[in-house]
Amino acid sequence: MSLFPHVDELIAETIIPLSGEICPVVASPGRVASRPLLARVPQPGYDQATRDGFAVGAGGDNVVDGRRFRIDGEAPAGDIQRRVLAAGQACRIMTGGMVPDGAERVVPQEDCVVDGGMVLVSARGLARKKTFIDRQGSQVAVGELLVDQGSILQTEDSALLASCGHTEIEVYRRPRVGFFCTGSELVESAAQLVPGLKVSSNRYLLEGLIRQFLAEPVNLGVVPDTAGALDEILAKIETASLDAVISTGGMGPGKYDLLEDAFRRAGGKVVSRALAMRPGASTLVGRLGRTVFFGLPGPPGAVRTLMNELVGPALLQLQGVADYAPVTLSARLQQRVEIRTREVLQIKPGALNMTAKGLEVRLAGRLEPPTCFILFPPGCGVLEPATEVEVHLAWSPEVARLFRG
Ligand SMILES: Nc1nc2c(c(=O)[nH]1)N[C@H]1C(S)=C(S)[C@@H](COP(=O)(O)OP(=O)(O)OC[C@H]3O[C@@H](n4cnc5c(N)ncnc54)[C@H](O)[C@@H]3O)O[C@H]1N2
Numbered sequence: 001m002s003l004f005p006h007v008d009e010l011i012a013e014t015i016i017p018l019s020g021e022i023c024p025v026v027a028s029p030g031r032v033a034s035r036p037l038l039a040r041v042p043q044p045g046y047d048q049a050t051r052d053g054f055a056v057g058a059g060g061d062n063v064v065d066g067r068r069f070r071i072d073g074e075a076p077a078g079d080i081q082r083r084v085l086a087a088g089q090a091c092r093i094m095t096g097g098m099v100p101d102g103a104e105r106v107v108p109q110e111d112c113v114v115d116g117g118m119v120l121v122s123a124r125g126l127a128r129k130k131t132f133i134d135r136q137g138s139q140v141a142v143g144e145l146l147v148d149q150g151s152i153l154q155t156e157d158s159a160l161l162a163s164c165g166h167t168e169i170e171v172y173r174r175p176r177v178g179f180f181c182t183g184s185e186l187v188e189s190a191a192q193l194v195p196g197l198k199v200s201s202n203r204y205l206l207e208g209l210i211r212q213f214l215a216e217p218v219n220l221g222v223v224p225d226t227a228g229a230l231d232e233i234l235a236k237i238e239t240a241s242l243d244a245v246i247s248t249g250g251m252g253p254g255k256y257d258l259l260e261d262a263f264r265r266a267g268g269k270v271v272s273r274a275l276a277m278r279p280g281a282s283t284l285v286g287r288l289g290r291t292v293f294f295g296l297p298g299p300p301g302a303v304r305t306l307m308n309e310l311v312g313p314a315l316l317q318l319q320g321v322a323d324y325a326p327v328t329l330s331a332r333l334q335q336r337v338e339i340r341t342r343e344v345l346q347i348k349p350g351a352l353n354m355t356a357k358g359l360e361v362r363l364a365g366r367l368e369p370p371t372c373f374i375l376f377p378p379g380c381g382v383l384e385p386a387t388e389v390e391v392h393l394a395w396s397p398e399v400a401r402l403f404r405g
Pocket residue numbers: 181182183185186198199200201202203248249250251252253254257279281282296297298299300302
């Protein structure tokens with residue numbers, strides 16, 4: 001659960017996870033398991049030597065300070081022949097090699113002396129606590145749960161899944177997320193810049209953040225503030241096989257803020273038209289056919305924050321991530337903050353610092369990527385330095401590791 005239940009409810013009632021598809025294990029990091037994944041083969045898959053040395057069993061001649069065995073063959077790593085060790089015999093073995101049946105331990109070669117066809121194993125080598133045999137299934141048993149449904153797969157998971165017998169797994173489909181930026185003042189690139197126009201920086205923010213939330217961005221372009229242009233882009237969405245669409249701008253009360261009307265004309269169903277937080281007052285959540293729609297306000301700062309707090313979590317939920325809530329930490333303010341609009345939750349981009357005093361946070365600079373978002377609850381007014389505040393970490397796929405329970 002996040003700190004603002006209305007956002008959770010909004011996501012819960014609007015988002016239905018997508019179906020599954022097959023994915024090669026090697027391409028699975030960053031995907032979400034759509035079924036519990038169990039071990040198909042044990043780990044290790046066979047009794048395995050963990051030292052170079054000699055596998056020895058019962059028997060052997062007692063000699064001063066040890067026992068002497070007859071050397072019977074070799075079990076190098078990769079040799080798939082099953083060997084049986086008779087009493088009094090030893091088999092040279094390498095780390096990773098398959099331990100012969102009848103072997104009680106592997107004695108590291110440091111504790112052995114080869115003498116012709118015999119090997120002298122020291123008493124010390126025979127008395128070691130460790131057997132240097134990793135028994136079949138001792139790390140992972142067949143049927144053991146490796147990764148639960150709804151987990152974001154990490155690189156280490158792919159290595160484990162492959163070791164435990166998987167070549168392909170079922171994952172949730174990646175959402176295809178269309179986005180467009182409204183504003184007659186906007187151009188897509190600095191190459192088109194003239195005074196009076198500005199680069200649609202939201203286009204860059206959204207492309208990158210959609211990817212960070214493990215979805216596939218589809219740029220639908222820049223759209224001028226006219227009813228006709230908005231009708232045209234919204235009409236395209238239904239046929240574009242998109243799971244979600246994000247727009248920015250056109251959500252204010254101004255004369256040319258036309259998005260909501262166009263959305264309704266296109267047959268869109270509004271689920272929510274304002275969030276009880278800032279930014280978020282001018283935010284639309286709805287559905288256009290089977291496509292989830294987020295109408296975000298234009299200011300890039302608001303877009304950045306709402307992607308972390310609302311849209312990103314929804315994109316994760318679309319791909320089946322179980323129980324996602326932003327990672328929440330407490331930190332001490334490094335500065336005085338005065339919150340003027342006191343009636344609603346305010347969320348501001350922050351920069352975390354680990355200092356001798358513990359985790360501290362300040363407001364992020366104008367040009368600085370935030371590492372977190374600071375929550376200022378309703379009625380907080382003036383906050384002095386050292387006040388404890390709650391922060392949500394800025395999402396990145398690595399942050400996924402922090403909430404696996
Ligand atoms: N009289 C009032 N005015 C406003 C109110 C209000 O209550 N009364 N609410 C304010 C709030 S809060 C917000 S948020 C904005 C929402 O406005 P829009 O969604 O219509 O955003 P725009 O007007 O289109 O743009 C605002 C600002 O951001 C720049 N912008 C927009 N898109 C981009 C982009 N893709 N890349 C870079 N910059 C972008 C735009 O040029 C404007 O400067 O309304 C307030 N007004």
